[in-house]
Amino acid sequence: MGTDEITVVDEVVRSRSSAVTAFSADNVMKRTRDLPELSLNHVSFLCKSVKKSVQFYQQVLGFGLIKRPSSFDFEGAWLFNHGVGIHLLEVEKIGKNEKKGRINPKDNHISFQCTDMDLIVHKLDQMGIEYVKGVVREGGIDVDQIFFHDPDGYMIEICNCHILPLLPLSSSSSSSCPLITRNISNPKIALTTTSSSSSSSSSFYGSMHCSGEVEALMMENLALDMINISI
Known part of the structure; x- marks a missing residue:
């Protein structure tokens, strides 16, 4: 060369x-x-009844109550599980977030990954909570979805989205x-x-x-x- x-x-x-x-x-x-470096800390919801909302997130999604700052001069509650917090603030009127009659999967929502979708369905059936199922197919993978409302009409999704790359x-x-x-x-x-x-x-x-x-x-x-x- x-x-x-x-x-x-x-x-x-x-x-x-x-x-x-x-x-x-x-x-x-x-x-x-x-x-x-960023990570999700919590989501915050207005609610008409802290008691009812706490009961919902505890029984349906397994959240636990944690201590909130004593300086707060308004009704509310903090819950935590699954690596994320939920902060509830009690107000008399929710306005546009009033519970809707129809469950719309395309509405704003918070989503939780789940390892046992059948167990969630069984729990919702037991509690008489209305829900809608969905399936997303991509590249031979089926992602299962369940949508339902919390007591104040906020949309909750449960899915096995972790199987999608x-x-x-x-x-x-x-x-x-x-x-x-x-x-x-x-x-x-x-x-x-x-x-x-x-x-x-x-x-x-x-x-x-x-x-x-x-x-x-x-x-x-x-x-x-x-x-x-x-x-």
Whole structure:
């Protein structure tokens, strides 16, 4: 190989190496430092009766009462479970949030992931709570949904949405690599298996990567190939 050819290869390798560096884990993490770490703390609802609402969230969704600041001079309650809080504020009139006669899955709602949909249905039937079922089909995966109202007409959804993979639309939208599917029974453990209803997708769940990570690997392999050519 001549000197000119070696120079060209060296320039290509340097260019590819720069691209690999741009997509390295350290650089991906640096981009996320522009924003503070965020997580959902609580949702807050106005309600006509704190007592009735507390009873609903305790019996239907398993929330527990926690202490709220003693400086509050208005009726309310704080509940917590499933990694999120619910804050209730009692008011005489709810206005537009009055309970609706028809359950509309497209309405504003709060959604909870669930590992046993049949158990939720049984609980709602026992308590005489009206609900609507739905199914979302995507890529051979069926996501089950249950919609119902709380005592003040706020929409609640229960679903097994955790079986649906979270896929970034572009490398720029996944620069912080946040889309990691977790086992909802233990958020610290990454999900490595899937629902038996979608055996064909089990390998996909186990090998899912952020697009930036994949691009970095591709660029690194290309750079190594160019180095081998120059030898």
